[in-house]
Structure formats: C-alpha cells, structure tokens
Amino acid sequence: MVGMALTGTPEKIVSARELGIVACTRCTKPWPMGTRTCGRCGHRLVSRDRLSLQRVWAFWTVGLMCYIPANIYPMLKTRTLFQVDESTIIGGAVELAQYGNWGIAFIILFASVAIPLGKFFAVAYLALSVQRGWATSQRQRQYLYEVVEYIGRWSMIDIFVVAILSSLVQLKTLASINPGAASIFFALSVIFTMLAAQAFDSRMIWDAHAKDEGPNRND
Amino acid sequence: MTETPPDVQISPARKMFLSGASVIWLIPILALIVALFVAYRSYSERGPVIVVEFETGAGVAAGETELRFRDVTVGVVEKVGFTSGLDKVTAHIRVEKDVAPYIDSGAVFWVVQPEVTAQGITGLSTVLSGVYIEGAWDRQIGPAATRFQGASTEPLIRPGQGGLEIAFRSTANGDLTDNAPILYRGIEVGRVGYAKIAPQGNYAIVEAIIFEEHRSLINDSTRFWDASGFSVNIGPAGAEIDFSSLATLVGGGITFDTFVSGGTPVSDGTVFEIYPDKETARNSVFNASEVDPLKMSVVFDDNISGLIVGAPVELSGLEIGEVDTLSGLIDRERFGDSRVRLNAILSIQPAHLGLRGDVTAEAALAFLKERVSDGLRARLASASLLTGGLKVEMVMVEDAEEAALVETENGLFIMPTTESDVSDAAATVEGVFTRINKLPIEELLSSAISLMNSAEAFVSSEDLRETPQDVRTLLGELTGLVSSEDVKNVPVALNATLTKVERLVAQLEEERIVERLGGALEGAAEAAESVSSSVEGVPELVEQIKAVAAKAESLEVEELVVALTDLTESADAVIGTDDAVALPGSLKRALDEVNLTLEELREGGAVENVNRTLASARNAADNIALSAKDLPQIVTRLTGLFTQAGRTIEGYDKGEQLSRSAERTLREIQKAAEALASLARTIERNPNSLLLGR
Numbered sequence: 001m002v003g004m005a006l007t008g009t010p011e012k013i014v015s016a017r018e019l020g021i022v023a024c025t026r027c028t029k030p031w032p033m034g035t036r037t038c039g040r041c042g043h044r045l046v047s048r049d050r051l052s053l054q055r056v057w058a059f060w061t062v063g064l065m066c067y068i069p070a071n072i073y074p075m076l077k078t079r080t081l082f083q084v085d086e087s088t089i090i091g092g093a094v095e096l097a098q099y100g101n102w103g104i105a106f107i108i109l110f111a112s113v114a115i116p117l118g119k120f121f122a123v124a125y126l127a128l129s130v131q132r133g134w135a136t137s138q139r140q141r142q143y144l145y146e147v148v149e150y151i152g153r154w155s156m157i158d159i160f161v162v163a164i165l166s167s168l169v170q171l172k173t174l175a176s177i178n179p180g181a182a183s184i185f186f187a188l189s190v191i192f193t194m195l196a197a198q199a200f201d202s203r204m205i206w207d208a209h210a211k212d213e214g215p216n217r218n219d
Numbered sequence: 220m221t222e223t224p225p226d227v228q229i230s231p232a233r234k235m236f237l238s239g240a241s242v243i244w245l246i247p248i249l250a251l252i253v254a255l256f257v258a259y260r261s262y263s264e265r266g267p268v269i270v271v272e273f274e275t276g277a278g279v280a281a282g283e284t285e286l287r288f289r290d291v292t293v294g295v296v297e298k299v300g301f302t303s304g305l306d307k308v309t310a311h312i313r314v315e316k317d318v319a320p321y322i323d324s325g326a327v328f329w330v331v332q333p334e335v336t337a338q339g340i341t342g343l344s345t346v347l348s349g350v351y352i353e354g355a356w357d358r359q360i361g362p363a364a365t366r367f368q369g370a371s372t373e374p375l376i377r378p379g380q381g382g383l384e385i386a387f388r389s390t391a392n393g394d395l396t397d398n399a400p401i402l403y404r405g406i407e408v409g410r411v412g413y414a415k416i417a418p419q420g421n422y423a424i425v426e427a428i429i430f431e432e433h434r435s436l437i438n439d440s441t442r443f444w445d446a447s448g449f450s451v452n453i454g455p456a457g458a459e460i461d462f463s464s465l466a467t468l469v470g471g472g473i474t475f476d477t478f479v480s481g482g483t484p485v486s487d488g489t490v491f492e493i494y495p496d497k498e499t500a501r502n503s504v505f506n507a508s509e510v511d512p513l514k515m516s517v518v519f520d521d522n523i524s525g526l527i528v529g530a531p532v533e534l535s536g537l538e539i540g541e542v543d544t545l546s547g548l549i550d551r552e553r554f555g556d557s558r559v560r561l562n563a564i565l566s567i568q569p570a571h572l573g574l575r576g577d578v579t580a581e582a583a584l585a586f587l588k589e590r591v592s593d594g595l596r597a598r599l600a601s602a603s604l605l606t607g608g609l610k611v612e613m614v615m616v617e618d619a620e621e622a623a624l625v626e627t628e629n630g631l632f633i634m635p636t637t638e639s640d641v642s643d644a645a646a647t648v649e650g651v652f653t654r655i656n657k658l659p660i661e662e663l664l665s666s667a668i669s670l671m672n673s674a675e676a677f678v679s680s681e682d683l684r685e686t687p688q689d690v691r692t693l694l695g696e697l698t699g700l701v702s703s704e705d706v707k708n709v710p711v712a713l714n715a716t717l718t719k720v721e722r723l724v725a726q727l728e729e730e731r732i733v734e735r736l737g738g739a740l741e742g743a744a745e746a747a748e749s750v751s752s753s754v755e756g757v758p759e760l761v762e763q764i765k766a767v768a769a770k771a772e773s774l775e776v777e778e779l780v781v782a783l784t785d786l787t788e789s790a791d792a793v794i795g796t797d798d799a800v801a802l803p804g805s806l807k808r809a810l811d812e813v814n815l816t817l818e819e820l821r822e823g824g825a826v827e828n829v830n831r832t833l834a835s836a837r838n839a840a841d842n843i844a845l846s847a848k849d850l851p852q853i854v855t856r857l858t859g860l861f862t863q864a865g866r867t868i869e870g871y872d873k874g875e876q877l878s879r880s881a882e883r884t885l886r887e888i889q890k891a892a893e894a895l896a897s898l899a900r901t902i903e904r905n906p907n908s909l910l911l912g913r
Binding site: 051054055058059061062065066069081082083199 | 241243244246247250251254283347348349
C-alpha cells in the first residue's frame with residue numbers, strides 16, 4: 001500500500017495483483033489471490049511468472065543465433081538452363097535495387113530485415129525494462145508488446161514466398177528454384193522470436209515500480 | 220536451565236547456481252551446440268585451396284568455374300587473381316577434402332573450352348555452361364602440392380590414365396601432324412600430341428599414347444607411317460587415289476601395321492620412327508632390328524656436288540647406312556693446305572653389316588678397322604645417273620696405300636678414301652667434252668687453213684686464170700674445125716644453088732614470059748571473041764590461033780622447065796649428097812675431136828688452144844646462126860618462086876606431058892624446099908645442134 005502511494009502516478013492504475021486477484025491466463029476468470037488452480041478450467045494460476053523472462057531471453061538468444069546464418073547463407077537457389085544463382089536476403093535486395101526495383105527491394109528489406117531486427121530490439125527492450133524496472137510509460141510498453149505480438153507472424157511471409165516459389169518453379173533442367181539454407185534459419189529465427197514474444201508475461205509491465213518488493217512475491 | 224546454545228550464525232542458504240534458471244535455457248544451449256557442431260563439420264569438411272596458374276583467364280570466374288575430375292565437380296574457383304608481376308592468372312580452387320590428397324605434384328590442370336578442329340568439336344557443353352577446369356591426377360597419394368601450372372590445352376597423357384606411352388620420331392622426309400589420331404584399320408586407337416623439335420634439331424619428336432585396350436597391337440616390329448594426305452597412283456590398272464579418311468586427309472593421321480609376327484611387347488617410352496608411306500614402312504621391317512648406329516667421318520678431297528644428307532652408304536652394293544651430316548672442313552695442320560674439304564659424317568647401321576655375334580657399334584667399328592687394313596676405302600660414287608646424286612661407297616682397293624681408321628679428338632673415326640667413281644650424266648657429258656677437248660682440233664684447223672691456202676694459191680695461179688682464154692682458144696679451133704671445107708661448103712653450096720635458082724627465077728620474071736603468055740592468051744581470047752563476033756573469017760582465025768599456039772609451043776618453055784628440073788635436081792642432089800647428110804656426123808666427129816682436144820688440153824694444160832678453139836667455135840656458131848637466119852628468106856623466096864612457077868606451069872595445062880613433068884619437077888622442088896625448110900628449122904631451133912651433132 002505504502003509503495004503504491006509512493007509511486008505517485010497521477011493516473012492510478014490498479015493491477016489485479018494489488019486487488020488480491022489473480023486471473024486465469026487461459027479462461028481469464030479472476031480468482032482471489034492464493035488460489036492454486038482455476039476452478040473453471042483447471043489451469044494453474046500464477047499472478048506473476050518471473051521465469052518468463054528467462055524463457056524470453058532463451059528464445060530471443062536462439063532467434064538471434066538463427067538470424068545470423070539466415071543472412072549469411074543464400075535464401076534462394078535459382079537454377080536456370082545456363083547458370084545457378086544463389087542470393088542472400090540482403091544481396092537479393094541490393095541486386096533488385098541495382099536493377100531499379102526500389103519498391104520490391106524496400107519491401108524485402110522491410111519485411112526480412114527491419115521487422116525481425118525491430119522485434120529483437122523490442123523484445124529485448126521489454127524484457128530489460130521489466131528486469132530493471134525502468135520507469136517508462138507502461139501503456140507504451142503494453143502497446144509495443146501488442147505490436148510485436150501482432151506483427152511477428154508476418155515475418156513468415158519470406159518463408160511463404162520461398163516455399164511457394166520452390167514448389168511452383170520446378171521445370172526440371174530448364175529452371176528450378178530451391179530454398180537455400182538461409183530459409184530454414186530464417187524460419188527458425190522467426191519462430192523463436194515469436195516464442196520469445198509469447199513467453200513474455202506482459203503483466204510484469206505493470207509491476208515495474210514495485211520491484212523493490214522483492215522477488216518473493218513471485219508466487 | 221534452559222541454556223540455549225549460542226546463536227549459530229546462520230548464513231542464508233547459498234543460492235544454488237542456476238537454481239532459479241528455467242530448463243528453457245537448454246534450448247539456446249542446444250542450438251549453440253548444434254551450431255558449433257555444424258560449424259565444426261563444415262570447417263572440417265572444407266578442403267584445402269590449391270592455386271593453379273594459367274597463361275590466360277579463358278573465362279574462369281570466381282565462384283562459378285568448377286574443377287572437374289572425370290567430369291565430376293570436385294572444387295570451385297574461389298578467387299581469380301594474378302601472380303606477382305601479372306605474369307600469369309591464378310585460380311584459387313577450393314577442392315573437396317576427400318579428393319585433395321590425390322592432387323599431388325603430378326596433377327595437371329587445363330581449361331576446357333569449346334574447340335573446333337579437323338577431328339571434331341570438343342567441349343560443346345561449355346558453350347552454355349561456361350568453361351570449367353579439368354584436372355587429372357593419378358590414383359596414388361603423392362607429395363602434396365598447392366601450386367600448379369595449368370596447361371592451355373588438354374594434355375595427351377593424363378596421369379593415371381593408362382595406355383601405352385610411346386614417342387614418334389620423324390624421318391628425314393616424313394612429317395608429323397599435331398594432335399593427330401593414330402588409326403588402326405580405321406579405328407582410333409591412340410593419339411599423337413604436339414610435336415617438338417629434338418634438341419639436336421635434326422628430327423621432330425612427338426609423344427603419343429596408345430589407349431590401354433589397344434596396347435597389345437603394338438610390339439617392337441610394328442611400323443608406323445604417315446596416313447595423312449592422299450596418294451595418287453597411275454599404273455596399268457588405271458589411276459588410283461588413296462586416302463584413309465576425310466579426317467586424316469584434313470588433319471593428318473598415323474597408322475601402323477605389324478607386318479611380321481613374333482614381335483615382343485614394348486614398354487612405355489619406346490621411340491618409333493614414322494615412315495612417309497606404307498611401302499617404306501614395310502621395307503624397313505625386313506631390315507634387321509636396328510641398334511645404335513656407328514658414326515664415322517669421311518673427308519673427301521674432291522668436292523663434287525650431289526652428296527646430300529640421307530644419301531646411302533653402301534658396302535659391296537648393300538646399303539649399310541646413310542650420310543648423317545655434311546660440312547666443310549678446313550684443317551691446315553692435317554692436310555697441309557687451307558682447301559675446303561667435304562666432311563661427311565656417316566651413320567652406319569651395324570645391323571646391316573651382317574655381323575656375327577654382337578651387333579653393336581663397337582663390333583661394327585672393329586669389323587671396319589679390319590677391313591680398312593685390308594684395303595677398304597670410301598669413295599664417292601654416283602647413285603643416280605639422272606639426278607646426279609651421289610652415294611658413299613666402300614670398296615676394296617687393290618694394293619692400296621697403308622691406312623687405318625684414325626680417331627679424331629671428338630671420338631669419330633675417319634675412314635680413308637680413294638678416288639671417286641663418279642659416272643653420272645654430268646660426268647659422262649664432262650667426259651665427252653674432255654674427249655672432244657682432246658681431239659687435235661688445232662691441227663685439223665691448221666691443215667684446213669693450209670688446204671684452203673693452197674687452194675687459193677692454185678685458183679689464183681696464172682695457169683688457172685688463163686683457162687678461160689684457153690677455152691676460148693679451143694673454141695676458136697673448134698670454129699676452125701667447123702669452118703673446115705666440108706662444113707663450110709654446105710651453106711655456101713646452098714647459097715650458090717639458091718642464088719642460081721633465084722637468078723633463074725629472076726630471069727624468068729625479067730623475061731615476063733608468063734605475062735606475055737598471059738597477054739598472048741588475052742589477045743587470043745580477044746581474037747577469039749572478035750572471031751566469035753565476026754563469024755566470018757573464023758577458020759582463018761583458028762588457023763592463026765593454032766599458029767600462035769604452035770608458036771607458043773615452039774617457045775623454049777620446055778627447055779626452061781628442063782632447066783628448072785635440072786636445077787631442082789641438082790639442088791636435090793646437093794641436099795641429098797652424102798656430105799650434106801653426113802654433116803651432123805662429121806660435126807659429131809668434130810666435136811668428139813674437140814672433146815679429145817679438150818681432154819688433151821686438160822691433160823697437157825694447153826689452155827690457150829682451148830680458148831682459141833672456143834672462140835672459133837663461137838664464131839662458127841655465129842656464122843651458122845647467120846646462115847640459118849638467111850635460110851628462111853631463101854625458103855620464102857623459093858616458095859614464092861615455086862608458087863609462081865606453079866602458076867606459070869598451070870598456064871601450060873594444055874600440054875599434058877608438060878604439065879605432068881612440070882608437076883613432077885615442082886613436086887621435087889617442093890620436096891627439096893621442104894627438106895631445106897626442115898633443115899633450116901632444125902638449125903634455127905637449135906643452132907647448137909650443129910655443134911653438138913644432134
């Protein structure tokens with residue numbers, strides 16, 4: 001209570017935890033604090049999942065690890081009658097830009113470079129802000145989290161394009177497109193960033209000011 | 220009593236490391252392990268980089284150009300650069316690890332690119348895919364190497380390829396074609412590489428490979444010959460053009476055959492000769508197997524052109540070698556003068572000598588040494604009469620000067636020589652000229668000149684010059700001869716006779732007898748007319764006429780006629796005299812005499828007489844001609860006379876007797892005249908006939 005008063009935020013946002021309520025994360029039914037399992041769906045009730053941050057970082061790390069080879073190895077293997085062309089994501093975009101296709105180059109760079117990188121930064125920022133209890137706007141962070149969650153799946157558009165092209169363009173010796181090694185790493189990278197975003201317990205955003213209360217209140 | 224034990228300092232339980240860590244961290248750890256594993260594997264599987272240097276880039280591109288071994292990709296060019304100094308292009312090739320150990324120092328590399336040759340098109344696939352680097356190495360792992368020299372063309376013999384590696388040596392007049400196929404019964408069983416000139420420069424040598432499966436076709440009695448081009452034979456069976464195949468026609472080729480059985484297999488590195496044609500190749504088989512030739516030097520004193528490199532060296536008519544090289548030799552010390560001598564290096568094949576036992580150069584040398592001491596000498600001899608080519612002949616010379624094989628400082632033995640036996644066409648011609656030269660032409664000419672001189676002297680001698688004069692004299696004498704009585708009288712007598720006749724006729728004319736007779740007859744006719752006009756007095760008139768006629772009868776016509784007859788008869792007699800008839804005969808005789816005289820003259824040399832004789836003969840001839848010219852006039856006169864006489868006599872037609880005798884007379888006169896005419900004509904036509912008697 002005292003702590004709450006100390007925060008002195010003009011807009012008083014009261015969290016469920018402060019009200020002694022814990023909500024079921026599966027069926028959203030609120031229960032009084034201390035209830036072990038959800039009486040409705042049987043899901044384990046946790047007010048704050050402090051381990052989620054570890055999961056976030058773990059997935060984030062794997063995602064980043066996968067993102068490096070995804071940019072080093074070729075994404076597409078285009079084999080025509082006379083030559084085999086292997087292009088990486090950035091290399092392909094640069095090539096397109098050199099040919100004057102600025103629009104497509106921008107889309108590729110945006111979808112395959114800017115968004116994944118933004119996600120890494122966003123997730124890392126959220127996790128750090130929770131860990132360190134940065135006093136940044138909780139609403140903005142919540143909004144950022146929602147954007148990250150929403151946009152994450154669209155990163156898979158690259159993988160779709162590669163999958164569709166390589167399944168459609170198989171004209172034997174004349175021409176064929178095969179996914180390069182980077183496509184797998186890129187897909188893994190996207191999967192792990194999504195997992196990292198999912199693993200983040202957004203409820204912790206609202207506890208940032210109460211970190212001095214100690215980790216004991218985790219449960 | 221409740222003594223409490225002293226406070227035990229309780230330190231908070233040490234927080235377990237990672238106690239608060241979630242198992243989720245296993246995932247990144249696993250990912251890390253996988254990544255590291257993959258990285259390690261890819262690194263460990265990565266082969267080494269080799270550097271191949273090429274003369275030109277030839278389309279080699281980094282990251283694209285592959286290195287292939289047996290047409291399988293075993294590496295990729297990672298970088299294309301230059302050697303320091305930009306001398307060569309370097310291709311850095313990342314090769315597969317499992318292949319890399321085999322790429323040892325014996326490996327060869329070349330760039331495969333499309334190539335169109337007479338033998339066909341190769342590397343067509345590279346037109347589309349771009350060039351690639353083909354490598355070849357053997358199956359043994361040798362000392363490792365990372366830097367290689369790339370070839371610009373496919374090497375003939377690839378390492379580890381197998382096959383029989385042989386070499387060909389071109390003969391003096393044979394030639395070699397690069398990269399030509401070796402054909403056997405039209406099948407390609409091998410290939411020839413690129414020909415090189417031997418270090419000595421005296422022949423070309425070329426590597427060749429017989430493919431492994433055809434190795435058994437080659438043994439040491441196999442003979443190879445050049446099958447390129449075509450040969451044209453014109454023989455009794457007609458013209459024949461022969462060429463192996465279109466490819467060999469264009470690009471050349473080598474074929475072979477083993478003409479005799481029983482050869483032993485050959486090993487790699489055997490050198491075969493390439494013969495220019497099948498015949499030569501076949502013939503070479505039947506020569507004994509050749510060994511290293513014995514080189515010998517022969518110094519000929521007489522420099523006769525015609526000896527060429529490759530000219531045969533014969534011993535007793537058997538070819539035992541050939542002339543290897545020819546050069547001039549000046550050695551003042553050895554010969555005592557600085558004349559250029561012909562130094563021929565002979566290459567004698569010991570196998571052709573028919574030696575017993577060892578057939579080696581040493582044995583041949585020993586044999587020749589022995590023979591030289593017996594009198595064997597080398598000499599130049601004509602090999603062909605037509606071309607004037609020479610050969611070196613070794614002959615036994617009876618009672619030759621002592622000589623031996625002398626070894627020079629460069630290890631060659633010098634064969635002693637003897638006089639050349641050059642009997643070629645040029646030499647024969649030379650001999651003919653020599654013989655002509657030896658003829659005593661000078662003497663002949665001088666005697667001819669002296670002959671001409673004497674002839675000239677003879678011609679220009681006084682005696683000879685006077686010959687025409689003599690001839691003239693001779694003719695003069697002839698004239699004299701002709702103008703001898705017998706001859707001269709003929710025309711004179713004729714003239715006289717004719718003059719008489721003329722005079723007689725003229726007399727007749729003068730007397731105008733005929734006219735008077737005519738007048739009388741006219742008068743009689745008038746009288747008769749007048750008689751007929753006045754019938755009276757006719758009988759008297761007739762009487763008168765009768766009287767007149769009687770009177771006329773009493774005229775001396777008869778005498779005239781008789782005289783005429785006599786005249787003609789005498790003329791006839793003149794003409795018909797034996798002398799006249801014999802005139803030609805005497806002429807002939809005279810001419811014979813002339814001939815005799817001339818002969819005598821010729822013999823006696825009295826030419827003046829001849830001259831004179833000829834002059835007189837000429838005169839005589841002129842006279843005769845003149846006389847003959849007169850003859851026609853006489854004849855015409857005579858004719859006129861006789862015509863008149865004829866007419867006169869016609870007037871006496873009354874008297875039969877008269878007319879008959881007159882007619883006879885006239886006919887005789889006519890005959891005489893004709894005879895004269897013919898004589899005259901003959902003389903006129905050919906006055907010489909008088910001289911020549913014909």
